[in-house]
Amino acid sequence: MSRTFYIETFGCQMNAHDSEKVVGTLLQEGYTQVIDEADASLILYNTCSIRDKAEQKVFHRLDVYKRLQGEGKRFAVIGCVAQQEGTKIFDRAPHVTLVAGSSSYRNLPQMLDRLEAGEKRITGLDDRDTDETFDTEFTARNNPHRGYITIIEGCDKFCAYCVVPYTRGKERSRTSASVLAEAQRIAQMGYTEIQLLGQNVNSYVDPSGKRNFADLLSAVGEVPGIQRVRFTTSHPRQFTKDIVDAIAERPVLCDHIHLPVQSGSSNVLKAMQREYTREWYLERIAWIQAAKRDISITTDIIVGFPGETDKDFEDTITLLDAAKYDSVFGFKYSPRPNTPAIHMHDAIPEEVKVERLAILNARQREIQREHYARHMDELVEVMVESNTLNPRGQFTGRSSQNKTVNFTMEPGIEPPPMGSYLDVRIDKIFPSSLAGFAASRPKAASPALLAQQALNARFTSAAG
Ligand code: SF4
Numbered sequence: 022m023s024r025t026f027y028i029e030t031f032g033c034q035m036n037a038h039d040s041e042k043v044v045g046t047l048l049q050e051g052y053t054q055v056i057d058e059a060d061a062s063l064i065l066y067n068t069c070s071i072r073d074k075a076e077q078k079v080f081h082r083l084d085v086y087k088r089l090q091g092e093g094k095r096f097a098v099i100g101c102v103a104q105q106e107g108t109k110i111f112d113r114a115p116h117v118t119l120v121a122g123s124s125s126y127r128n129l130p131q132m133l134d135r136l137e138a139g140e141k142r143i144t145g146l147d148d149r150d151t152d153e154t155f156d157t158e159f160t161a162r163n164n165p166h167r168g169y170i171t172i173i174e175g176c177d178k179f180c181a182y183c184v185v186p187y188t189r190g191k192e193r194s195r196t197s198a199s200v201l202a203e204a205q206r207i208a209q210m211g212y213t214e215i216q217l218l219g220q221n222v223n224s225y226v227d228p229s230g231k232r233n234f235a236d237l238l239s240a241v242g243e244v245p246g247i248q249r250v251r252f253t254t255s256h257p258r259q260f261t262k263d264i265v266d267a268i269a270e271r272p273v274l275c276d277h278i279h280l281p282v283q284s285g286s287s288n289v290l291k292a293m294q295r296e297y298t299r300e301w302y303l304e305r306i307a308w309i310q311a312a313k314r315d316i317s318i319t320t321d322i323i324v325g326f327p328g329e330t331d332k333d334f335e336d337t338i339t340l341l342d343a344a345k346y347d348s349v350f351g352f353k354y355s356p357r358p359n360t361p362a363i364h365m366h367d368a369i370p371e372e373v374k375v376e377r378l379a380i381l382n383a384r385q386r387e388i389q390r391e392h393y394a395r396h397m398d399e400l401v402e403v404m405v406e407s408n409t410l411n412p413r414g415q416f417t418g419r420s421s422q423n424k425t426v427n428f429t430m431e432p433g434i435e436p437p438p439m440g441s442y443l444d445v446r447i448d449k450i451f452p453s454s455l456a457g458f459a460a461s462r463p464k465a466a467s468p469a470l471l472a473q474q475a476l477n478a479r480f481t482s483a484a485g
Contacts, residue, residue, distance in 0.1 A: 023053070023062055024050075024051055024052045024053065024062060024063075025052065025053045025054070025055045025060055025061045025062050025063070026047050026052045026053075026054055026055070026061050026062070026063040026064070026065060027054070027055050027056070027057065027058050027060070027061035027063075027064050027065070028040055028043065028044060028054070028064075028065040028066075028067060029065070029066050029067070029082070030067045031066070031067065031068050031069040031075045031078060031079065031100070032067075032068070032069025032071060032075055032100070032101070033069065033071070034169070034216075034218060034253065035171070035189075035218055035219075035220065036067055036068075036069055036100055036101075037163075037169075038169040038171060038218055039067060039100070039123055039126065039155070039171075040067045041160050041161050041162055041163055041169065042126065042155060042157050042159070042160050043065070043067065043099070043126060043129065044160075044161035044163075045157060045158075045159035045160040045161045046126070046129050046130065046157060046159055047063075047129075047133070048159065048161060049159040050130055050133055054161075058086055058089065058094075059089070061094065062093070062094060062095065063094070063095050063096075063097065063136070064086065064089070064094055064095070064096050064097070065096075065097040065098075065099060066079050066082060066083070066096075066097070066098050066099070066100075067099050067100040068098060068099065068100040068101055068102035068103060069100065069101055069102070070101040070102045070105045070184050070188060070357065070358075071101070071183070071184065071185070071357070072352075072355050072357075073355050073357070076102050079098065079102055080113065080114065083096065083098070083114040083116070083117065084114075087114070087116050090116040095118045095119070095136060096114070096116055096117045096118060096119075097117070097118065097119035097120070097121070097136075098110050098114075098117055098119070098120050098121075099119070099120075099121045099122070099123070099126070100122070100123060100188075101122070101123070101184065101185070101188035101189065103120045103121055103122050103146070104122030104123070104124075104146060104149070104187070104188040104189070105184060105187065105188050105358065105359065106120075107120065107144070107146050108120065108142075108144060108146075111142055118136060118140070118141060118142070118143060119132060119136055119143045119144075119145075120143070120144050120145070120146065121143075121144065121145030121146065122145060122146055122148070122149065122188060122189070122190075123155070123174070123188070123189055123190075124145075124148035124149050124151055124174070124175070124189065124190040125145025125146065125147075125148045126145075126155045127153060127154075127155045127156075127157075128145055128148070129145075132145055148190070149175075149189075149190030149191065150190065150191060151190065151193070152193050153193070154171070154173075154174050154193055154194070154195050155171070155174065156195060156199055156203075158206070162207075162210075162212075165439060165440065166212070166213075166214055166404060166406060166439070166440050167212065167214045167215070167216055167251075168204075168207035168210070168212040168214070168215050168216070169215075169216050169218050170200055170203050170204060170207070170215060170216070170217055170218065170241075171195070171218045171219060172194060172195055172200050172217050172218065172219050172222060172225055172237065173192060173193065173194045173195070173219035173220070173221065173222060173224060173225050174189060174190070174192070174193055174219070174220075175189045175190040175191045175192045175193055175220065176189060176191075176192060176220040176221060176224075177191055177192045177224070178220075178221065178224075178256060178258070178294075178296075179294060179361075180283075180293055180294050180295055181292065181293050181294040181360060181361040181362040181365070182293060182323065182326065182354060182356075182357065182360055182362040183357070183360060184357045184358070184359060184360060185220055187359050187360075189220065192220075192221070192224055192226075194219075194224075194225050194226050194227060194228060195228075196227060196228050196229045196231075197227045197229065197231050197232040197236075197237050197240065198229065198231075200217075200237060200241070201237075201240055201241065201244065204241045204244045204247065205244055208244050208245060208246035208247050209246070211246075211440075212246075212247075213246060213247060213248040213249065213404075213440070213442075214247070214248065214249040214250075214251070214404065215241055215244075215247055215249070215250050215251070216250075216251040216252065216253065217237075217238070217241065217250070217251070217252040217253075218252075218253065219254070220254065221254065221255065221256040221259065222234060222252045222253065222254065222255060223255045223256060223259045223260050223261065223264060224256060224259050225237060233261075233263070234261075234264065235261065235263040235264045235266070235267045238250060238252065238264065238267055238268075238274055239267050239271060239274070242271050242273035242274050243273075247273065248273060248442070249273065249275050249404070249421060250273055250274050250275060251275045251277065251423070253279050254279055254281060255278065255279065255280050255281075256281070257280055257281075257282065257295070257297050257301065257302050257305055258295070258296050258297050260280060260305050262308050264278075265278075265308045265309055265312050265316070266312075268312065268314065268316060269312040269313050269314050269316070272314075272421075275421045275422070275423065276314050276315060276316045276317060276421050276422050277316065277317040277318075277319070277347075277421065277422045277423045278309055278316055278317070278318055278319075279318075279319045279320065279321075280302075280305065280306070280309075280318060280319075280320055281320055281321035281322075282302050282320045282321070282322060282340065282344070283295060283321060283322060283323050284322065284323065284326065284329070284333065284336075284337055285299055285322075285333075285336040285337035285338070285339060285340030285341070286299065286329070286332070286333035286334075286336040286337060287299045287300070287336075288328075288330075288333055289326050289328070289329050289333045289336075290302075292326065292327070292328055292362075292365070293323075293326060293362075294361070299336065299340065302340075303340070303343060303344070306318065306343065306344045310345075315395070315422075316422075317347040317422035317423065317424070318344060318345070318346050318347060319346055319347055319348040319349065319350075319423075320344065320346050320348075320349055320350070321349075321350045321351075321352070322337060322349055322350070322351045322352070322381060323351075323352050323353075323354050324337070324351060324352070324353055324354065324374055324377040324378050324381055325353050325354045325369035325373060325374030325377055325378075326354045326362070326369070327354070327362060327365035327366065327367045327368050327369065328365065328366070328367040329354075329369055329377075334377050334380075337381065338380070338381065338384055341381070341384055341385055341388055342384075342388070345388060345392050346385065346388065346389075347389065347392065347393070347422065347424070348385075348389070348453070349381070349382075349385045351378050351381045351382055351385070352378075353371075353374040353375065353377075353378050354369070354374065356368075386452050389452045389453065390450070390452045393424075393450045393451070393452065393455065394450055396424075396447045396450065396455055397447060397448075397450055398446070398447060398448070399446075399447050400444050400445070400446055400447075400460060401420045401424075401426055401444070401445050401447055401455065401457070402420065402421065402442055402443070402444055402445075403418030403419060403420055403426045403428065403442065403443060403444075403445050404418055404419050404440065404441070404442050405417075405418045405437045405438065405439055405440060405441050405442070405443065405463065406418055406419055406439065407439070408436040408437055408438065408439050409436070410436075411427065413427070414429060415427035415428055415429055415456065416428055416429075416430065416436065416437060418443075418445065420455070424454065424455055425453070425454040425455070426445050426447070426454070426455045426456070426457065427454060427455070427456045427457075428445040428456065428457050428458055428459050429457075429458045429459070430458070430459045431459070434459075434462075437459070437463035438463060441463035441464060442463065442464045443459050443460075443461050443462065443463040443464065444459070444460045444461040445457040445458065445459055445460060446458055446460040
């Protein structure tokens with residue numbers, strides 16, 4: 022049977038980048054990627070268990086495609102649901118052959134050998150205590166503009182609602198030398214933007230003892246060819262002022278910080294085991310707001326955590342006003358297996374959660390409408406992300422603050438190359454985007470990036 026694979030990814034950016042590395046490993050092992058389950062000999066689902074919905078989707082997919090087993094196809098469930106459910110997946114979906122958590126991906130070549138030798142039940146579930154990270158030179162980068170680099174894997178925080186410490190294992194960082202070597206490889210491929218990834222990037226501890234997170238950030242920004250450096254996600258507990266100082270001093274470091282607060286109430290934060298208070302968090306926000314650069318702040322918020330009173334929720338709303346976020350990812354609390362919060366009393370009724378989320382979103386929308394007005398008439402540098410016109414006759418780019426900027430160009434001018442940079446004069450403000458007109462010619466994307474994009478496009482059409 023041909024060695025072809027199909028992969029579908031659920032969940033967060035860490036998962037998306039893990040899939041890039043898994044794809045790179047499979048290609049290196051001689052497999053070919055296809056974009057339709059029907060053409061694949063191996064079907065992989067890289068799963069997410071942060072919310073119940075994503076988990077149900079995977080089992081639904083497995084049910085729907087069960088019939089393909091008769092055609093000799095193999096199924097692999099990898100990622101957080103694999104780690105969480107373990108061998109129970111074989112009971113629920115007996116046509117699955119491989120179940121592996123993210124801490125085991127570095128053993129993927131051996132697991133693939135066993136799969137090809139005809140083994141029916143292969144697991145990679147026992148590596149959560151490892152100190153090793155999944156470093157590979159073989160990464161199939163899907164994003165045409167932005168190169169992702171994982172600097173830290175796992176999480177030691179054990180927030181009461183979260184499955185990640187159980188599914189991704191303990192915190193372990195890569196050496197700064199290996200991160201910088203990857204940044205250089207990415208820059209040589211022509212990427213100008215790098216995003217450093219980790220469940221908590223600012224918990225980064227260089228095993229070689231050379232650099233803390235702020236130093237690493239600055240060092241990545243010094244790699245020749247790199248014009249933008251982003252990072253996600255930060256934890257308030259280990260968020261230090263030198264990160265803000267580094268961003269304020271170096272334009273190459275994007276002026277955007279995602280700092281998940283989860284709740285504006287110290288009581289709820291305590292119950293969530295976040296180990297900081299509202300005041301502690303607001304102190305960090307004050308550092309960012311006092312920086313000499315305008316740094317955009319975004320966050321995650323959970324509403325309806327067990328025991329959240331009307332007053333607690335009101336504290337979250339007043340925190341929105343104080344922090345003046347540029348974007349908020351709001352979620353209703355959903356209990357996850359194996360987490361302490363599942364045993365907590367005082368569950369909040371679904372209709373209250375729905376109402377609180379609606380209030381949160383409505384208030385945040387008003388704040389964004391007011392707060393985005395600061396960009397009116399500003400000259401904003403964007404990286405071009407789409408050079409086909411949208412229905413309003415605009416191209417799309419992204420600012421250093423990670424905002425979507427739609428823009429027009431003078432008639433008769435060639436569309437700007439994807440990945441190129443140009444200045445846009447902002448003349449319209451929307452709650453979640455900005456619009457304007459090009460005020461400069463595109464600064465050409467690097468030839469290496471254009472070559473890489475052409476390669477990605479050829480690969481995608483060949484896969485189809
Ligand atoms: S910090 Fe908390 S929410 Fe974030 S991954 Fe770790 S346990 Fe989950």
